Amino acid sequence: MIGQKGDGMGKGSVILVVEDDALLADMALEMIEEAGLTAIAVDSVDAALDYLKENAERVAAMFSDVRLRGPLNGIELAAFVAVRWPQIAICVTSGVALERPYRLPKNAQFMPKPWKPQEVIAFVQKAVRPR
Template sequence: MEKPSVVLIVEDDSLLAEMALEMVEEAGLPGVAVDSVDAALDYLKEHAERVAAMFSDVRLKGPLNGVELAAFVAVRWPTIAICVTSGVALERPYRLPRNARFMPKPWKAAEVISFVESAARAR
Protein backbone atom coordinates (compact mmCIF):
# COMPACT_ATOMS: atom_id res chain seq x y z
CA MET A 1 0.00 0.00 0.00
CA GLU A 2 1.33 3.41 -0.92
CA LYS A 3 2.17 6.00 1.71
CA PRO A 4 -0.63 8.58 2.26
CA SER A 5 0.36 11.68 0.40
CA VAL A 6 -2.58 14.04 0.03
CA VAL A 7 -3.74 16.93 2.21
CA LEU A 8 -7.50 17.47 2.14
CA ILE A 9 -8.35 21.18 2.44
CA VAL A 10 -11.92 21.97 3.50
CA GLU A 11 -12.52 25.68 2.96
CA ASP A 12 -15.55 27.39 1.39
CA ASP A 13 -13.70 30.62 0.56
CA SER A 14 -12.07 29.88 -2.82
CA LEU A 15 -9.32 32.46 -2.31
CA LEU A 16 -8.32 30.95 1.05
CA ALA A 17 -8.55 27.44 -0.38
CA GLU A 18 -6.13 28.47 -3.14
CA MET A 19 -3.74 29.99 -0.56
CA ALA A 20 -3.87 26.82 1.54
CA LEU A 21 -3.21 24.68 -1.55
CA GLU A 22 -0.11 26.74 -2.35
CA MET A 23 1.22 26.39 1.21
CA VAL A 24 0.56 22.64 1.30
CA GLU A 25 2.27 22.13 -2.05
CA GLU A 26 5.20 24.23 -0.82
CA ALA A 27 5.53 21.65 1.98
CA GLY A 28 5.89 18.97 -0.66
CA LEU A 29 2.49 17.27 -0.69
CA PRO A 30 -0.34 17.62 -3.18
CA GLY A 31 -3.52 19.18 -1.88
CA VAL A 32 -7.14 18.57 -2.75
CA ALA A 33 -9.55 21.41 -1.94
CA VAL A 34 -13.26 20.94 -1.34
CA ASP A 35 -15.78 23.58 -0.27
CA SER A 36 -18.16 21.69 2.03
CA VAL A 37 -18.44 18.99 4.68
CA ASP A 38 -20.38 16.77 2.25
CA ALA A 39 -17.65 17.05 -0.38
CA ALA A 40 -14.98 16.29 2.25
CA LEU A 41 -16.83 13.17 3.45
CA ASP A 42 -17.39 12.01 -0.14
CA TYR A 43 -13.68 12.41 -0.84
CA LEU A 44 -12.68 10.58 2.36
CA LYS A 45 -15.05 7.68 1.67
CA GLU A 46 -13.25 7.11 -1.65
CA HIS A 47 -9.67 8.10 -0.83
CA ALA A 48 -9.08 8.10 2.96
CA GLU A 49 -6.11 5.74 2.66
CA ARG A 50 -4.31 8.39 0.57
CA VAL A 51 -5.02 11.29 2.97
CA ALA A 52 -2.17 12.19 5.33
CA ALA A 53 -3.88 15.28 6.75
CA MET A 54 -7.04 17.35 6.74
CA PHE A 55 -6.92 21.14 7.00
CA SER A 56 -10.41 22.52 7.69
CA ASP A 57 -12.10 25.83 8.44
CA VAL A 58 -14.54 25.91 11.39
CA ARG A 59 -17.36 27.62 9.47
CA LEU A 60 -18.47 25.46 6.53
CA LYS A 61 -21.49 24.80 4.34
CA GLY A 62 -23.37 21.65 5.25
CA PRO A 63 -24.85 19.83 8.20
CA LEU A 64 -21.63 19.93 10.27
CA ASN A 65 -19.09 22.61 11.09
CA GLY A 66 -15.33 22.08 10.91
CA VAL A 67 -15.04 21.04 14.57
CA GLU A 68 -17.77 18.41 14.15
CA LEU A 69 -16.12 17.22 10.93
CA ALA A 70 -12.78 16.96 12.78
CA ALA A 71 -14.40 14.91 15.57
CA PHE A 72 -15.95 12.52 13.03
CA VAL A 73 -12.72 12.12 11.06
CA ALA A 74 -10.69 11.57 14.25
CA VAL A 75 -12.91 8.59 15.14
CA ARG A 76 -13.55 7.16 11.66
CA TRP A 77 -10.03 7.67 10.23
CA PRO A 78 -7.73 8.05 13.28
CA THR A 79 -4.49 8.07 11.26
CA ILE A 80 -5.37 11.33 9.46
CA ALA A 81 -3.69 14.36 11.02
CA ILE A 82 -6.20 17.17 11.59
CA CYS A 83 -5.83 20.93 11.72
CA VAL A 84 -8.86 23.18 12.23
CA THR A 85 -8.63 26.90 11.49
CA SER A 86 -10.74 29.96 12.20
CA GLY A 87 -10.57 33.69 11.87
CA VAL A 88 -13.17 34.13 14.61
CA ALA A 89 -12.13 32.25 17.74
CA LEU A 90 -8.70 33.14 19.03
CA GLU A 91 -8.68 30.12 21.30
CA ARG A 92 -8.95 26.41 20.64
CA PRO A 93 -12.62 25.61 19.90
CA TYR A 94 -14.57 23.64 22.45
CA ARG A 95 -15.01 19.96 21.51
CA LEU A 96 -12.03 19.88 19.13
CA PRO A 97 -10.56 16.34 19.25
CA ARG A 98 -7.50 16.05 21.48
CA ASN A 99 -5.28 14.95 18.59
CA ALA A 100 -6.37 17.85 16.37
CA ARG A 101 -4.42 21.04 16.07
CA PHE A 102 -5.97 24.52 16.04
CA MET A 103 -4.51 27.30 13.90
CA PRO A 104 -5.96 30.84 13.95
CA LYS A 105 -6.33 32.84 10.74
CA PRO A 106 -4.54 34.53 9.15
CA TRP A 107 -2.30 31.49 8.70
CA LYS A 108 1.43 31.75 8.89
CA ALA A 109 2.94 29.83 5.97
CA ALA A 110 5.61 28.34 8.25
CA GLU A 111 2.93 26.90 10.59
CA VAL A 112 0.96 25.34 7.72
CA ILE A 113 4.12 23.87 6.20
CA SER A 114 5.24 22.53 9.58
CA PHE A 115 1.82 20.87 10.15
CA VAL A 116 1.91 19.23 6.70
CA GLU A 117 5.50 18.04 7.08
CA SER A 118 4.84 16.50 10.50
CA ALA A 119 1.66 14.81 9.20
CA ALA A 120 3.60 13.33 6.29
CA ARG A 121 6.35 12.06 8.64
CA ALA A 122 3.82 10.56 11.09
CA ARG A 123 2.32 8.39 8.36
Protein backbone atom coordinates in the same frame (compact mmCIF):
# COMPACT_ATOMS: atom_id res chain seq x y z
CA MET B 1 -14.46 19.99 -5.35
CA ILE B 2 -12.50 23.24 -5.62
CA GLY B 3 -9.14 22.06 -6.85
CA GLN B 4 -5.96 20.07 -6.59
CA LYS B 5 -2.29 20.97 -6.48
CA GLY B 6 0.85 18.87 -6.56
CA ASP B 7 1.54 15.43 -7.91
CA GLY B 8 2.68 13.22 -5.01
CA MET B 9 -0.21 10.78 -5.11
CA GLY B 10 1.36 8.01 -3.06
CA LYS B 11 -0.21 6.34 -0.05
CA GLY B 12 -0.84 8.76 2.81
CA SER B 13 0.53 11.76 0.94
CA VAL B 14 -2.56 13.86 0.19
CA ILE B 15 -3.58 16.84 2.32
CA LEU B 16 -7.35 17.44 2.25
CA VAL B 17 -8.24 21.14 2.53
CA VAL B 18 -11.85 21.85 3.53
CA GLU B 19 -12.53 25.55 2.94
CA ASP B 20 -15.58 27.19 1.34
CA ASP B 21 -13.77 30.45 0.55
CA ALA B 22 -12.09 29.79 -2.83
CA LEU B 23 -9.34 32.38 -2.26
CA LEU B 24 -8.39 30.88 1.11
CA ALA B 25 -8.53 27.38 -0.35
CA ASP B 26 -6.16 28.44 -3.13
CA MET B 27 -3.84 30.04 -0.57
CA ALA B 28 -3.73 26.81 1.47
CA LEU B 29 -3.15 24.76 -1.68
CA GLU B 30 -0.22 27.00 -2.65
CA MET B 31 1.39 26.74 0.80
CA ILE B 32 1.09 22.96 0.80
CA GLU B 33 2.40 22.72 -2.76
CA GLU B 34 5.41 24.86 -1.79
CA ALA B 35 6.16 22.21 0.85
CA GLY B 36 6.33 19.67 -1.99
CA LEU B 37 3.07 17.92 -1.10
CA THR B 38 -0.19 17.20 -2.87
CA ALA B 39 -3.36 18.94 -1.71
CA ILE B 40 -6.98 18.54 -2.70
CA ALA B 41 -9.52 21.22 -1.80
CA VAL B 42 -13.23 20.72 -1.25
CA ASP B 43 -15.77 23.31 -0.20
CA SER B 44 -18.11 21.45 2.16
CA VAL B 45 -18.35 18.76 4.81
CA ASP B 46 -20.32 16.57 2.40
CA ALA B 47 -17.62 16.86 -0.27
CA ALA B 48 -14.92 16.10 2.32
CA LEU B 49 -16.73 12.98 3.53
CA ASP B 50 -17.36 11.83 -0.05
CA TYR B 51 -13.65 12.22 -0.81
CA LEU B 52 -12.59 10.45 2.39
CA LYS B 53 -14.94 7.50 1.79
CA GLU B 54 -13.08 6.77 -1.46
CA ASN B 55 -9.54 7.97 -0.62
CA ALA B 56 -8.94 7.95 3.15
CA GLU B 57 -5.94 5.62 2.83
CA ARG B 58 -4.17 8.29 0.73
CA VAL B 59 -4.97 11.22 3.06
CA ALA B 60 -2.25 12.11 5.56
CA ALA B 61 -3.98 15.21 6.94
CA MET B 62 -7.11 17.31 6.85
CA PHE B 63 -6.91 21.10 7.11
CA SER B 64 -10.42 22.47 7.71
CA ASP B 65 -12.12 25.77 8.46
CA VAL B 66 -14.61 25.85 11.35
CA ARG B 67 -17.36 27.60 9.39
CA LEU B 68 -18.48 25.62 6.36
CA ARG B 69 -21.57 25.36 4.21
CA GLY B 70 -24.10 22.75 5.19
CA PRO B 71 -25.51 21.32 8.40
CA LEU B 72 -22.12 20.40 9.95
CA ASN B 73 -19.16 22.61 10.78
CA GLY B 74 -15.42 21.92 10.76
CA ILE B 75 -15.34 20.93 14.44
CA GLU B 76 -18.02 18.30 13.90
CA LEU B 77 -16.18 17.10 10.77
CA ALA B 78 -12.94 16.88 12.78
CA ALA B 79 -14.67 14.83 15.51
CA PHE B 80 -16.06 12.39 12.95
CA VAL B 81 -12.75 12.03 11.08
CA ALA B 82 -10.85 11.52 14.37
CA VAL B 83 -13.03 8.52 15.18
CA ARG B 84 -13.56 7.05 11.69
CA TRP B 85 -10.03 7.63 10.31
CA PRO B 86 -7.73 8.10 13.34
CA GLN B 87 -4.60 7.90 11.16
CA ILE B 88 -5.44 11.27 9.54
CA ALA B 89 -3.81 14.29 11.20
CA ILE B 90 -6.34 17.10 11.72
CA CYS B 91 -5.96 20.87 11.86
CA VAL B 92 -9.00 23.13 12.27
CA THR B 93 -8.75 26.84 11.56
CA SER B 94 -10.87 29.89 12.30
CA GLY B 95 -10.83 33.57 11.54
CA VAL B 96 -13.25 34.20 14.41
CA ALA B 97 -11.86 32.17 17.32
CA LEU B 98 -8.38 32.89 18.62
CA GLU B 99 -8.39 30.02 21.11
CA ARG B 100 -8.83 26.30 20.62
CA PRO B 101 -12.55 25.39 20.50
CA TYR B 102 -13.42 23.23 23.50
CA ARG B 103 -15.22 20.59 21.37
CA LEU B 104 -12.22 19.97 19.12
CA PRO B 105 -10.89 16.38 19.37
CA LYS B 106 -7.82 16.06 21.58
CA ASN B 107 -5.65 14.83 18.71
CA ALA B 108 -6.60 17.80 16.48
CA GLN B 109 -4.55 20.96 16.18
CA PHE B 110 -6.11 24.44 16.12
CA MET B 111 -4.70 27.28 14.02
CA PRO B 112 -6.21 30.79 14.07
CA LYS B 113 -6.40 32.82 10.85
CA PRO B 114 -4.57 34.51 9.30
CA TRP B 115 -2.36 31.49 8.80
CA LYS B 116 1.38 31.75 9.15
CA PRO B 117 2.87 29.84 6.21
CA GLN B 118 5.55 28.24 8.40
CA GLU B 119 2.84 26.85 10.75
CA VAL B 120 0.81 25.38 7.87
CA ILE B 121 3.93 23.84 6.34
CA ALA B 122 5.10 22.44 9.70
CA PHE B 123 1.67 20.81 10.25
CA VAL B 124 1.55 19.13 6.83
CA GLN B 125 5.18 18.01 6.92
CA LYS B 126 4.69 16.41 10.34
CA ALA B 127 1.52 14.70 9.05
CA VAL B 128 3.28 12.99 6.15
CA ARG B 129 6.26 11.74 8.19
CA PRO B 130 6.18 7.99 8.73
CA ARG B 131 4.75 7.15 12.15
